Amino acid sequence: xxxxxxxxxxxxxxxxxxxxxxxxxxxxxxxxxxxxxxxxxxxxxxxxxxxxxxxxxxxxxxxxxxxxxxxxxxxxxxxxxxxxxxxxxxxxxxxxxxxxxxxxxxxxxxxxxxxxxxxxxxxxxxxxxxxxxxxxxxxxxxxxxxxxxxxxxxxxxxxxxxxxxxxxxxxxxxxxxxxxxxxxxxxxxxxxxxxxxxxxxxxxxxxxxxxxxxxxxxxxxxxxxxxxxxxxxxxxxxxxxxxxxxxxxxxxxxxxxxxxxxxxxxxxxxxxxxxxxxxxxxxxxxxxxxxxxxxxxxxxxxxxxxxxxxxxxxxxxxxxxxxxxxxxxxxxxxxxxxxxxxxxxxxxxxxxxxxxxxxxxxxxxxxxxxxxxxxxxxxxxxxxxxxxxxxxxxxxxxxxxxxxxxxxxxxxxxxxxxxxxxxxxxxxxxxxxxxxxxxxxxxxxxxxxxxxxxxxxxxxxxxxxxxxxxxxxxxxxxxxxxxxxxxxxxxxxxx
Numbered sequence: 061x062x063x064x065x066x067x068x069x070x071x072x073x074x075x076x077x078x079x080x081x082x083x084x085x086x087x088x089x090x091x092x093x094x095x096x097x098x099x100x101x102x103x104x105x106x107x108x109x110x111x112x113x114x115x116x117x118x119x120x121x122x123x124x125x126x127x128x129x130x131x132x133x134x135x136x137x138x139x140x141x142x143x144x145x146x147x148x149x150x151x152x153x154x155x156x157x158x159x160x161x162x163x164x165x166x167x168x169x170x171x172x173x174x175x176x177x178x179x180x181x182x183x184x185x186x187x188x189x190x191x192x193x194x195x196x197x198x199x200x201x202x203x204x205x206x207x208x209x210x211x212x213x214x215x216x217x218x219x220x221x222x223x224x225x226x227x228x229x230x231x232x233x234x235x236x237x238x239x240x241x242x243x244x245x246x247x248x249x250x251x252x253x254x255x256x257x258x259x260x261x262x263x264x265x266x267x268x269x270x271x272x273x274x275x276x277x278x279x280x281x282x283x284x285x286x287x288x289x290x291x292x293x294x295x296x297x298x299x300x301x302x303x304x305x306x307x308x309x310x311x312x313x314x315x316x317x318x319x320x321x322x323x324x325x326x327x328x329x330x331x332x333x334x335x336x337x338x339x340x341x342x343x344x345x346x347x348x349x350x351x352x353x354x355x356x357x358x359x360x361x362x363x364x365x366x367x368x369x370x371x372x373x374x375x376x377x378x379x380x381x382x383x384x385x386x387x388x389x390x391x392x393x394x395x396x397x398x399x400x401x402x403x404x405x406x407x408x409x410x411x412x413x414x415x416x417x418x419x420x421x422x423x424x425x426x427x428x429x430x431x432x433x434x435x436x437x438x439x440x441x442x443x444x445x446x447x448x449x450x451x452x453x454x455x456x457x458x459x460x461x462x463x464x465x466x467x468x469x470x471x472x473x474x475x476x477x478x479x480x481x482x483x484x485x486x487x488x489x490x491x492x493x494x495x496x497x498x499x500x501x502x503x504x505x506x507x508x509x510x511x512x513x514x515x516x517x518x519x520x521x522x523x524x525x526x527x528x529x530x531x532x533x534x535x536x537x538x539x540x541x542x543x544x545x546x547x548x549x550x551x552x553x554x555x
Contacts, residue, residue, distance in 0.1 A: 123146050129143075136492075168246075171255075181202050184489040287353075
């Protein structure tokens with residue numbers, strides 16, 4: 061007769077938590093790292109969680125940040141970002157996966173993506189059990205999104221979503237040893253918006269000393285706004301909701317009504333100018349809600365902070381996928397439908413030199429939509445990631461994933477978000493007729509990428525040379541080799 065092992069219990073400074081046993085891995089679900097962001101705490105900096113007396117059951121997913129998922133034609137997005145909003149007050153929580161009998165193991169803390177408006181720690185593709193299986197204590201966190209996390213409302217602390225992440229990392233420093241992790245060996249990693257946030261944390265003075273390494277997947281530090289520019293979004297939402305642009309005004313709006321407003325301002329047709337003084341829109345319309353600079357979290361733009369030496373003691377692994385914008389332009393049919401004129405109209409909303417950019421990317425020799433996709437992949441993701449690597453004064457390695465997904469008849473290619481199933485070695489949940497990886501993605505590639513991330517988290521090891529402006533060494537993940545990468549055409553159009 062098989063006897064199940066007892067459910068594991070761990071003592072934290074706020075109370076005991078009981079997780080669940082998964083083979084040789086222990087999983088603790090929904091552990092609070094901060095108090096519920098409700099009432100007076102809704103638009104306040106994260107505060108310490110309230111202590112509890114009895115053992116807290118930590119084995120069932122709980123609440124998530126308010127959000128509303130938008131379907132993508134022909135693509136199953138729930139495995140990638142989670143199932144959406146699960147209502148509840150207590151969502152500033154984290155999960156911990158740890159091997160049995162763990163002690164002083166490397167720690168990896170994952171920050172999910174989703175454009176700062178959707179996503180959660182519970183998405184199937186980012187199951188940390190695979191890292192625990194291989195000797196890592198893995199943590200995944202929720203944080204405030206949208207209006208609550210990334211809208212600079214007058215009278216409200218800015219960058220509350222980033223402050224939540226910092227609070228979670230402070231929790232890791234204080235508590236992770238009880239789960240078998242080494243607080244002196246923490247690597248933070250994340251994808252898309254999560255990677256953008258990590259790039260910000262690398263340079264934030266409030267995050268100093270909270271982690272040793274950072275892995276930035278399809279992210280960089282260029283997607284932040286000046287507070288005065290971001291206040292235009294505050295005013296737009298307040299007008300749409302017929303409320304004063306104040307803390308009290310936004311706190312008076314029911315959650316569903318607020319989500320309606322977030323959807324309305326997020327539409328491509330929404331009339332709102334979020335271009336900076338240089339005429340550029342640094343987020344290219346992908347999300348209205350992003351971190352701001354000019355406060356105590358990000359005193360200056362991240363690239364300027366890097367130039368001044370911020371984050372120089374942190375080892376960085378940063379990279380992108382070869383055809384990032386295909387995720388946005390292939391399932392919708394935009395890439396294959398629009399011509400040069402419409403491509404120019406789309407790009408000029410974000411870039412003052414739109415026609416010159418499109419010409420540099422082959423407009424006139426290729427379809428307008430294809431030139432737009434190629435240009436945006438470099439403008440939005442690939443070039444800014446290299447700029448981050450150029451300016452970081454510490455050790456920096458750059459990768460590129462060139463493997464092409466078979467989804468959408470092979471047209472999705474090396475799109476945004478395809479690397480996460482390889483990083484987590486969770487190919488099965490992202491494969492199939494509507495999976496982002498298509499049918500039968502290569503397990504051998506997942507095994508290699510997963511191991512690269514583990515080795516870097518363990519001691520900083522990587523099998524290729526650091527990046528610099530001269531050698532420009534970029535490791536191609538599918539090929540398994542580093543190459544010299546020429547400067548991209550987009551570089552001359554970006555700061």
